[in-house]
Amino acid sequence: MNTDDSGDGPRCLVTGATGYIGGRLVPELLAEGYRVRCLARSPGALRDHPWAGEVEAVRGDVTDAASVAAAMRDVDVAYYLVHALGTGSGFEETDRAAARIFGERARAAGVRRIVYLGGLAPAGVPERELSPHLRSRAEVGRVLLASGVPTTVLRAAVVIGSGSASFEMLRHLTERLPVMVTPRWVRTRIQPVAVRDVLRVLVGSARMPSEVNRTFDIGGPDVLTYRDMMTRYAAIAGLPRRVIVPVPVLTPGLSSHWVGLVTPVPRGIARPLTESLRHEVVCHEHDIERYVPAPPGHPLGFDEAVRLALRRIQDAQVATRWSSASVPGAPSDPLPTDPDWAGGSLYTDRRELTVNASPEALWRVIEGIGGDNGWYSFPLAWAVRGWLDRLVGGVGLRRGRRDAARLRAGDSLDFWRVEEIEPGRLLRLRAEMRLPGLAWLEMSAESDSRGRTRYRQRALFHPHGLLGHAYWWSVSPFHSVVFGGMARNIAKAAARAPLTPPSERASAR
Incomplete structure (x- = not known):
């Protein structure tokens, strides 16, 4: 102050x-x-x-x-x-x-x-x-x-x-x-x-x-x-x-x-x-x-x-209080002190785990998600979602990823787009599948006050009209399997990961 x-x-x-x-x-x-x-x-x-x-x-x-x-x-x-x-x-x-x-x-x-x-x-x-x-x-x-x-x-x-x-x-x-x-x-x-x-x-x-x-x-x-x-x-x-x-x-x-x-x-x-x-x-x-x-x-x-x-x-941006960031905005934008019911509806699924690996190892798993590596949970569910998206004219899962190991802001990633990336810390994806609303998936690697590695994951959905609300509640029973399994499997993959990244192992050979 x-x-x-x-x-x-x-x-x-x-x-x-x-x-x-x-x-x-x-x-x-x-x-x-x-x-x-x-x-x-x-x-x-x-x-x-x-x-x-x-x-x-x-x-x-x-x-x-x-x-x-x-x-x-x-x-x-x-x-x-x-x-x-x-x-x-x-x-x-x-x-x-x-x-x-x-x-x-x-x-x-x-x-x-x-x-x-x-x-x-x-x-x-x-x-x-x-x-x-x-x-x-x-x-x-x-x-x-x-x-x-x-x-x-x-x-x-x-x-x-x-x-x-x-x-x-x-x-x-x-x-x-x-x-x-x-x-x-x-x-x-x-x-x-x-x-x-x-x-x-x-x-x-x-x-x-x-x-x-x-x-x-x-x-x-x-x-x-x-x-x-x-x-x-x-x-x-x-x-x-x-x-x-x-x-x-x-x-x-x-x-x-x-x-x-x-x-x-x-x-x-x-x-x-x-x-x-x-x-x-x-x-x-x-x-x-x-x-x-x-x-x-x-x-x-x-x-x-x-x-x-x-x-x-x-503009398909995660609003200030949605991303827990205190950044200046226009007078019409949401503020951190606005009540929870302000700024429109936003549904959130949060997951957080302690990971038996370094933040660097966890980040390599996060940055390598999608494409041939998949989404670390219920592969059939992701495949079906991709097929359904194709049926209604969406992009489906066919796009894969540009680079097997690295992501940049703006990259396409299956039916997502990289909206924001802070190397070593944060990856935020915006959905480009056909949805009755706007959706984001956010993953981060951090160290807590006790030196432990923490994995944080958020799925956010801003519904568009009554159909958007109905969509969220129809799929929410499956979130524990899809998003919960995703968080657990990413943590396990990081714990099993080699101590050196693939690029460094390749150069050593």
Whole structure:
């Protein structure tokens, strides 16, 4: 954790840095030259971010006045990006108390501006008739505006980006249900906004003149019904056209149970989201552009925002948290701190064994896999899978491998392609067989803290539509034989391998 204060840019305090928006805002602020301090209940949760060493992380909670006061010292701009969504029936009181503490401590510390991201509210609807979620968001905005610190309250509807709870609900509903019996709220008009535009406006709001103390609506150029969004998502994701049948009997409460059954989004989050969807949420004004002008091509339309959110998958790349790598990505990409249900479904089969051989011997077996050496388990199953792939127009097993002993990134390997190779350590293959989804096979050779050689193996599958989910569950009973046997036999082959590689034995002769 870096607590170096040597930078000379304005200091921003970011609350909610472990959350969806906060975790994506921090690198945008750093890129603009701001110094960033993050207030988190568990600062250790930030360590997997690539920017962790560039920020000051302090422990605290927005409901604890002392920790908020300490975090506000020498802060110019304070971002309030937390709310108690999904914490139970008392979340409105928790939000109200936290906002008051935040505003009071910001004023006492001489903070120049507060920036808050809330929810877009419907026009002409009394606040008492709003869903509890939207009502609480509106109240937090009022509390901060009345704090005595110039405040920018930004109000957004559905945020489009991988990891956004609203977007993940849309993603899972559309991908898992080719035929949907849906609540009435699928007819509700909504003005979604791309996460890139939300972040752009959040960063730009830090520079607003001191006399600005007001609410701004932010949204993309498209006003769509939820049904429109599901239909357009399906088209962009390459799914067959969805059949959507709205019915009047599904209340918001029943809807949240239905969403919880169909998707992995927790009911505590799904319920307030579905309750809010009964309201039309369309921007009433676009005054934000007077203070944060939109560059050419912005705000992004719904289709482009969805394409960016799906980009990692459509580019056939293993996303950041999928490969356990902390690499910088675009705002639309997954982050290590995103919940498990974000970023689309990913099924994983993991195997790990201690190997009675050196890491070098194990690596030679890994790098020599496929072709004439086979796949070290149930040869008939691999052969049948190759024949089936040929029958449906796939490449089958006929390609073999370019070199019997060495692999390079981009090599074909039976019905796989070498996506990544770190010699001596990691081999990742991407499936090129015909599948209702995307698949990878990853193998690695490592030494643990006790000096033992460890073999790690992962098979990953990202399903495409309902057929993809059905495919995984239909073949998963055979994984213990195919993938379990593969791991055991690779370990045995490494233990039996000669101490010198074939190339060195040949040169010795």
